Amino acid sequence: MKLDSKSRKVGLYEALKTRILTLEMRPGEDLDETALSEEFSLSRTPLREVFRQLAGEGYVDLRENRGARVSEMSHTTLRDFFLTAPMIYGAVLRLAAKNARPDQIEELKAAQAHFRDVLRAGTGAERALANNRFHDITGDMADNVYLTPSFQRLLIDHARISVTFYRPTDNSMAQNVSEAADQHDQIIDAIEAGNENRAAELAEDHWALSRDQIEVFVMPHGLDIPLGDLPRKTPA
């Protein structure tokens, strides 16, 4: 079936997003204008507009006279991530518990059901996307224009970090992941009950678990070495 240019444009937009989130397009990789314009049957003009938009949203970096690259994951990324995520994520879940509409809660439950599905049968990338979708909905629920931009940025790298550190063979990691799914259920309960404090508390736990998951990867053999200056608490 043939799509109109408008659909092809959003198709390109969505495709690039998922490719970047799943690391199909690696950080630092540059986007080939001619190749993509052929693949999506679009001229370079709308293509470049999409690039700019993605740049604004943090998916790609734009360099003068050098085209677009998938945004980098530098060595400071992980540090900044775990420094910032607890705060932003806590605020988002708190507001989600406060403001969530019934239809959004249904949407969240559906996303969680799908997350559990791919947890059993899916690939690491599918898992990361499903998780991304879950948290994305909580961002909608929070409904705060000033929080959303940072939250979206965090979600991008959250997905990419997840894919990076996903090892389905590792037993402790499998356990970790199923615990994350349980936390999702608890988060849904807290939001549905409108329990802001509980939601904020769960945010803290959820990110602590994420951090542990990274630690498992960094030290897979159970060596009990403290992990440098990664923060244990949110800055006030």
Add this chain to the structure above:
Amino acid sequence: MKLDSKSRKVGLYEALKTRILTLEMRPGEDLDETALSEEFSLSRTPLREVFRQLAGEGYVDLRENRGARVSEMSHTTLRDFFLTAPMIYGAVLRLAAKNARPDQIEELKAAQAHFRDVLRAGTGAERALANNRFHDITGDMADNVYLTPSFQRLLIDHARISVTFYRPTDNSMAQNVSEAADQHDQIIDAIEAGNENRAAELAEDHWALSRDQIEVFVMPHGLDIPLGDLPRKTPA
């Protein structure tokens, strides 16, 4: 003197930003592609790219087949603003105190000097821009990719709110503004000393003052009426 297309493009970008920050272009106003392309001697192609970028940064909203509009300031904006600003701004100043480089501190001092200048002689718009620049530098100092996007969003509306509620005739407001300048000096001291806790504390004070300034405007005759559900404390 004649500028090359690259300069004209960044010229357009900068001009739109300041016009939006100073309310020269009002929220909701739509951007005329042909008019702007004439004014800046650019074709519509690079013009529209700039629009997309500004959309990503929160200055404008893009609507399908209806062009770009200056981003709105809805009735929920103020509420969301004072709900979110203390948290983000506290985190930014805390990190600024932690990470600021000497050259950035010099830059901040220069910005503050300029702020005091326009406080005496400048217009409301100039004052808002100078203040914007001051805080923008603290954002650079914080140097956290996940915090910056939300912080930048806050700065946009911070400037616009300031311009909106600026009444140079009002005496209590003049006092308020000079107090804000004093706080800037204290912020510089805290950053220079690397005192994170002090910086975070000052952020709290600074935004409390901003809130008071709005209250002065909303109730200019000193009526002591509580301002509805505007939050008094940061969410944990």
Add this chain to the structure above:
DNA sequence: AAAATTTTATTTGTATACAAATTGTATTTT
């Protein structure tokens, strides 16, 4: 005359053509 429809004008979106800049390769110079 008011409402509905058609026609026209304006605005927005895309494609192609061309200009500028960057990168890669070949040639020259030492």
Add this chain to the structure above:
DNA sequence: AAAATACAATTTGTATACAAATAAAATTTT
């Protein structure tokens, strides 16, 4: 042969032309 320069090819940026969609105006219908 290594470095430097010059040339060619590719890639990126801009302008113009055209297509689609929306808004405005004029006509027709009731």
